[in-house]
Structures are given as structure tokens and as C-alpha cells.
Amino acid sequence: MIVFNDVYKSFGPKKVLQGYSLEIPDGQTTVVIGYSGTGKSVALKHVVGLLDPDAGEVVVDEQVVHELDRDGLVELRSKIGFVFQFAALFDSMTVRENIALGLKRQEVPQREIDERTHESLALVDMEGSEDRYPIELSGGMRKRVGIARAIALRPRYLLYDEPTSGLDPVTSAVINGVMVRAREKLGVTGLVVTHDMNSAYAIGDRIAMLYKGMIRQVGTVDQIQRTHDPIVRQFIEGRPEGANDAEGLNTQAVS
Amino acid sequence: MYRVVADRFYASLTAIGRTGQFVSDFMRSLRDVRVWAGLTAIQMRKIGVQSLPIALFIAVFTGMVLALLASYTLTGAVPIYFVGTMVGKAIMIELAPVLVGLALAGRIGANIAAELGTMRVTEQVDALETLAYDPQSYLVVPRVLAATLMFPVVVALSMGVGIISGWLTALGLLDLSTVEFVKGLRLFYEFKDVWYGLVKSMSFGFVVALIGCIRGLNAEGGAEGVGRTTMRAVVMGSQAILVLDAFWAVVLL
Numbered sequence: 259m260i261v262f263n264d265v266y267k268s269f270g271p272k273k274v275l276q277g278y279s280l281e282i283p284d285g286q287t288t289v290v291i292g293y294s295g296t297g298k299s300v301a302l303k304h305v306v307g308l309l310d311p312d313a314g315e316v317v318v319d320e321q322v323v324h325e326l327d328r329d330g331l332v333e334l335r336s337k338i339g340f341v342f343q344f345a346a347l348f349d350s351m352t353v354r355e356n357i358a359l360g361l362k363r364q365e366v367p368q369r370e371i372d373e374r375t376h377e378s379l380a381l382v383d384m385e386g387s388e389d390r391y392p393i394e395l396s397g398g399m400r401k402r403v404g405i406a407r408a409i410a411l412r413p414r415y416l417l418y419d420e421p422t423s424g425l426d427p428v429t430s431a432v433i434n435g436v437m438v439r440a441r442e443k444l445g446v447t448g449l450v451v452t453h454d455m456n457s458a459y460a461i462g463d464r465i466a467m468l469y470k471g472m473i474r475q476v477g478t479v480d481q482i483q484r485t486h487d488p489i490v491r492q493f494i495e496g497r498p499e500g501a502n503d504a505e506g507l508n509t510q511a512v513s
Numbered sequence: 514m515y516r517v518v519a520d521r522f523y524a525s526l527t528a529i530g531r532t533g534q535f536v537s538d539f540m541r542s543l544r545d546v547r548v549w550a551g552l553t554a555i556q557m558r559k560i561g562v563q564s565l566p567i568a569l570f571i572a573v574f575t576g577m578v579l580a581l582l583a584s585y586t587l588t589g590a591v592p593i594y595f596v597g598t599m600v601g602k603a604i605m606i607e608l609a610p611v612l613v614g615l616a617l618a619g620r621i622g623a624n625i626a627a628e629l630g631t632m633r634v635t636e637q638v639d640a641l642e643t644l645a646y647d648p649q650s651y652l653v654v655p656r657v658l659a660a661t662l663m664f665p666v667v668v669a670l671s672m673g674v675g676i677i678s679g680w681l682t683a684l685g686l687l688d689l690s691t692v693e694f695v696k697g698l699r700l701f702y703e704f705k706d707v708w709y710g711l712v713k714s715m716s717f718g719f720v721v722a723l724i725g726c727i728r729g730l731n732a733e734g735g736a737e738g739v740g741r742t743t744m745r746a747v748v749m750g751s752q753a754i755l756v757l758d759a760f761w762a763v764v765l766l
Binding site: 331 | 541632635636637639640641642643644645646647
């Protein structure tokens with residue numbers, strides 16, 4: 259289980275997370291929604307120790323992430339797959355090498371690396387692209403390879419940072435399908451941050467809304483769709499009225 | 514005014530602290546031999562072998578000009594075979610290490626800063642960390658080790674080529690024989706001249722690569738930020754070479 263306990267994080271004068279608390283139950287996909295630049299990705303990066311909280315803690319499997327030493331972090335990261343917003347594929351490596359890199363770190367035998375590479379690419383419908391370079395792939399294909407790289411590690415947790423941003427609706431639907439398939443086949447616990455409500459409804463078991471650095475509301479998809487909270491309603495319906503007040507806002511985006 | 518000075522002072526202290534922490538992390542990462550060993554060999558080829566053309570180009574013209582300058586300066590004052598002495602001493606002690614070092618600060622420092630800077634702003638460094646790699650072991654150690662080991666090799670070859678260039682110039686354009694040139698070359702030769710130049714170049718390689726890595730991994734702000742980072746890496750690398758050159762002159766000569 260992943261637990262955010264009263265997490266605070268600022269960048270200079272900009273306060274991003276201000277008492278962020280959320281539990282991510284095992285075996286489910288939790289989607290965090292919220293306006294662009296409100297710190298959804300910042301929260302996600304705390305889970306793998308890419309950022310440390312100013313106050314509070316993030317606990318993964320009863321381990322406080324920011325208290326882990328170097329070896330502890332390596333062990334923690336080996337059970338978490340992270341899919342980046344723009345895929346973050348290594349552009350000097352082929353698709354095969356991108357996927358193999360994490361497996362080599364875990365000292366998986368070469369034969370198994372080949373098998374897992376093939377399986378992962380099949381799961382995201384990208385067979386046959388092993389020898390292509392990221393520059394030769396479209397945005398949607400890169401995201402799928404990013405997912406393949408994460409699931410090849412057979413992680414317990416999969417974290418997705420804006421998996422459908424910048425994609426057309428059809429490609430977004432393909433990515434949503436890939437994420438659902440990954441959960442069904444691998445049984446991983448998912449944590450997704452997005453502002454794409456179609457994606458949130460398609461892949462989420464639970465939805466939480468981040469607003470002004472805190473979780474405004476959390477519930478099942480059905481509960482969120484029937485909410486009476488005006489801020490959450492406005493966001494999920496995409497109504498522009500008073501958007502500046504609602505956003506809180508954010509003259510400078512935070513990744 | 515005081516505020517500006519205080520801010521600058523604080524920023525300098527912070528930079529020193531971060532550099533110290535970076536070097537400390539670098540030392541700690543040396544234990545990940547399985548991660549950096551193979552990558553270091555690749556970087557040695559990239560930093561060493563691929564830098565040879567520019568280094569040897571510099572050496573050829575430096576040796577040639579040095580022979581002509583020595584002849585112009587010394588003719589009528591001291592025996593002409595001192596051309597060999599001047600070419601040998603100047604190339605080994607100063608010109609090969611410093612000129613080649615400055616050229617490589619541009620080539621290698623810019624390459625490292627731009628590559629790592631691009632990786633930083635496109636989240637590839639973060640991706641590396643989520644795959645349980647330490648960026649220090651995977652990115653920094655191979656580059657810094659390769660530069661530290663390969664700068665002296667490139668400089669040693671440049672010394673040889675520079676001296677040969679000076680000798681051929683003396684033969685072709687000056688009224689000097691091979692015997693006279695070699696006599697001058699050997700006159701005040703000490704083995705210290707060679708190792709002094711090589712030790713210097715080793716330190717140049719270390720700082721140029723280290724600065725490139727520090728700047729690159731701290732890049733921010735997209736393409737413009739990477740450009741700024743690269744420029745700073747080259748300027749700081751060149752400055753560091755000149756400061757180190759003075760330091761070694763005080764300490765070793």
C-alpha cells in the first residue's frame with residue numbers, strides 16, 4: 259500500500275502540496291485528477307524518491323521513502339514502474355535496449371530479458387518495434403513503449419504521469435486499454451495522475467481530486483460522478499465559469 | 514547593494530557545498546564497478562579516440578609556429594640548435610597540455626553538458642533513477658574517469674606530433690639539421706617535463722568532465738536552458754584549466 263501522510267512541498271515561494279494525504283489501496287487503480295500545474299506529478303515523484311517532502315511522509319509497504327538509504331531506494335524502485343508524461347525513453351537506445359536496461363539492473367538473465375521484452379511489447383501492441391529508436395516513433399507509440407518498459411520489471415506498483423496528455427482521442431483510448439490490460443494481466447496497484455476525465459473514468463477504481471495542495475474529495479468513479487462538491491463538479495464537467503478562482507492559481511506551472 | 518553581495522556570497526557557498534556533495538557522491542559511486550566499467554570503455558573511445566583529430570591538428574600548427582618563432586627570436590643571440598630546446602620544452606611543459614586541454618574543454622565539456630542537460634530536461638535522468646540506477650554511477654563516473662585517463666593519452670600524442678612538426682619545420686624552412694635539432698631538444702630535457710605535462714592534463718580532464726556533468730545534471734528550462742548550461746560548462750572548464758595550470762606551476766616547478 260502507498261500512503262501519503264500530510265505531505266508538504268514548496269519550490270521557493272510557491273507552495274505546491276499543503277497537507278496532501280491519500281491512501282492507495284492494493285490491487286486497485288487510483289486516479290488523481292486536478293488542474294494543470296497543481297502538483298499532481300510532484301506528488302507522484304515523492305513515491306519513488308525523486309523528490310523529498312518538506313514535511314510529512316510517503317510510505318510504501320510500511321517504509322518511509324525519504325528515510326531510505328541508497329540501497330533501500332534501489333530496492334524500493336525495483337518494485338515500482340514509472341511511466342513518464344513524455345515517456346522519457348533513452349533516445350540513444352533502441353526500444354529493446356530501453357526495456358532491457360531496468361532488467362539488467364535487476365540482473366535478470368539475458369534469455370529472460372528477451373522473453374520479457376517480447377511479452378511487454380505484445381501487451382502494448384508494439385511487437386516488431388524492438389530495433390527502432392524513439393525518434394522513429396509517434397507520441398502514442400512512445401507512451402506505449404514507456405508502459406512496456408515499466409511493466410517489463412514486473413512491478414507491484416505502476417505509476418502513470420499524465421498517460422494520455424497530448425494524444426488524440428483514439429490514441430488515448432488505446433493507451434487506456436493498455437493500462438486496463440496491464441492491471442488485469444499483472445494485478446498491479448496503479449496510481450495515475452491526469453486531467454483527462456475520459457481516461458479517469460475508463461481506468462480508475464477510485465478517483466481523488468487534488469485542489470490547492472490537498473485532496474478535495476476521494477471516492478469511487480460513481481461517487482465522483484454524482485458529487486455535489488461545486489469545485490469537483492466544475493472540474494469533471496469542464497465548465498469554464500470562475501475557472502481562475504477554482505484553480506487557485508498557479509501563475510507558474512509545476513511539473 | 515549589501516543585499517546583492519550577501520545573495521552572491523550565499524549563492525557561492527551553496528555552489529561550493531553542492532560541488533562538495535557531488536564529488537562525495539562520485540567517490541561513493543565508484544563502488545558500482547559493474548555499472549560503470551563497460552560504460553567507461555565506451556566513453557574512453559568517445560573522449561579519447563574521437564578527440565585525436567582536433568588535438569593533433571593543434572599540435573601540428575603549434576610545433577610549426579613555435580619553431581619559426583624560436584628561430585626569429587634566437588637567431589644571432591644563441592646557437593640555432595636552441596630552436597629544438599624551445600620547441601621541446603614549450604610543447605611538453607605548457608602548450609600541448611594547455612592548448613589541447615582548452616580545445617577539449619570545448620569539445621568534451623560541451624558534449625557532456627549538452628547530453629546530460631538534455632537528458633535532465635526530458636526526464637531521462639529521472640527515468641534512469643526509477644529503473645534503480647544511480648545517475649552518478651551510470652552517467653558521471655564513466656565520463657569523469659574516461660576524461661581523466663584519456664586526456665594524458667591525447668596530450669602525450671600531441672606532444673610527439675608537435676615536436677615532430679617543429680623538427681620538420683626546422684628542416685624544411687630553417688637552416689637547421691636533424692642533428693642540431695635533436696641536440697637542442699636533449700640539451701635541457703628532463704623526464705619531469707613529460708610527467709609534469711601529463712599530470713596537468715590528467716587534472717584538466719577530471720575538472721572538465723566533472724564541470725560538464727555538474728552543469729548538465731543541473732540543467733533546467735528546456736532548449737534555452739541546455740544552451741546556457743553548455744556555454745557555462747565550456748567557460749568554467751576553460752577557466753578551471755588556466756587556474757589549475759597556475760596551481761601546478763607553483764606546486765611542481
